[in-house]
């Protein structure tokens with residue numbers, strides 16, 4: 067997992083809970099990286115799971131809620147860090163449709179060792195977008211937070227329904243997104 071995902075996570079924790087919380091959770095985790103992340107480095111995605119699990123213990127917020135909140139937060143950070151991806155799409159649906167065939171393709175050029183999920187999308191009707199997440203990594207909640215961030219950013223009122231369809235080899239979540 068790319069270092070930017072870790073550096074932004076620790077920045078969010080520091081902003082919301084303070085510096086001491088960052089120290090406490092890193093002390094708990096005994097990470098191979100020692101928590102010394104650089105944005106361009108690559109680290110085991112299990113370290114991400116260890117950090118959010120430790121934060122959950124210290125904050126009494128569930129891991130699921132932390133990961134969703136983080137996805138939401140990161141969306142707005144991406145807007146600041148990589149504004150070029152926001153120039154084309156005019157709505158949440160258009161943005162989400164550009165993730166797999168445009169944004170993540172460019173991310174892969176920037177970071178060839180990025181481990182990116184797959185998203186299939188199709189419009190079931192003018193108000194409903196189906197978005198199917200599949201990945202070797204268990205980050206469907208992270209995707210959910212990013213989707214919520216997208217909806218809030220574009221000020222589109224979207225109901226999100228989810229159905230998990232994990233198999234032995236992959237994690238899969240079907241998102242049914244309906245404009246209200």
Ligand code: HEM
Nearest residue numbers: 067068144151173180181182183201203205208209212213
């Ligand atoms: C400007 C927008 C975006 C940028 C720049 C971006 C970039 C990235 C980067 C750098 C990673 C890390 C890859 C790695 O760790 O190896 C990543 C992973 C991921 N991205 Fe995006 N992303 C964007 C939007 C989105 C959106 C809107 C979604 C959800 C619909 C999404 C879903 C994910 C997920 C779930 C992962 C974790 C890897 C996995 O589950 O396999 N991304 N993205």
